[in-house]
Amino acid sequence: MxxxxxxxxxxxxxxxxxxxxxxxxxxxxxxxxxxxxxxxxxxxxxxxxxxxxxxxxxxxxxxxxxxxxxxxxxxxxxxxxxxxxxxxxxxxxxxxxxxxxxxxxxxxxxxxxxxxxxxxxxxxxxxxxxxxQSGSIYYLIQHISGAIAWDKVVVTENFLDWKSWIIFLGAFIVTIKKWIHPILTIVLAGLIGFLLY
Incomplete structure (x- = not known):
């Protein structure tokens, strides 16, 4: 079935x-x-x-x-x-x-x-x-508007925290600028994630 x-x-x-x-x-x-x-x-x-x-x-x-x-x-x-x-x-x-x-x-x-x-x-x-899905954008907007304190935010999925956003932005920039091959970008992002988390 x-x-x-x-x-x-x-x-x-x-x-x-x-x-x-x-x-x-x-x-x-x-x-x-x-x-x-x-x-x-x-x-x-x-x-x-x-x-x-x-x-x-x-x-x-x-x-x-x-x-x-x-x-x-x-x-x-x-x-x-x-x-x-x-x-x-x-x-x-x-x-x-x-x-x-x-x-x-x-x-x-x-x-x-x-x-x-x-x-x-x-x-x-x-x-x-x-x-x-995780509400991370919602929490970010709420924080910027002052409606919620950043230290009260607990996001458990997708974009986890500021480190995840840094990895995302770094990968996005090097891919758009074509500084690094996309496969190497994936490998480096994985290694950085492994070291940070």
């Missing part, structure tokens, strides 16, 4: 996860954390971090890990990975067959124009979910 439920949930995620893995994150979080309670918010954040670092699409990487974690079996990983990939495989086969006929159609072109901003919104939603 658990495998069927896992398969159906990831089939739905794969079918409605327009815009790729990052756009899927808010849908995955809603299904796996909020509805099914298979993972906590901090576990989900950890899975996203590991899925970003490992080769391959983030949606498939996270499906593999979550499938294994939920069932405790390699077959859970295979079930979730197959389910999330299946709609894309079928849709690509259908679209590649039909695209030549419909690429000049104004309705198809209009549909793609409409999907683009929705995809950006889904990716922004995923980023906000990862940072706002």
């Amino acid at each position: 658990l495998y069927i439920k896992l398969f159906l949930i990831y089939l739905e995620i794969g079918l409605f996860g327009f815009g790729g893995g990052y756009a899927m994150l808010s849908l995955i979080q809603d299904k796996v954390v909020t509805q099914m309670h298979w993972l906590s918010n901090s576990e989900f954040t950890d899975i996203v971090a590991v899925s970003q670092m490992t080769p391959g699409p983030i949606g498939i990487n996270s499906a593999t890990y979550i499938g294994y974690k939920v069932t405790g079996s390699i077959w859970g990983a295979v079930t979730a990975t197959t389910a999330v990939s299946l709609p894309s495989v079928i849709l690509v086969l259908i679209i590649s067959y039909c695209f030549a006929k419909f690429k000049g159609n104004k309705f198809v072109a209009a549909a793609f124009v409409g999907i683009r901003p929705a995809t950006v919104g889904l990716i922004a939603s995923a980023a906000m979910l990862l940072t706002l």
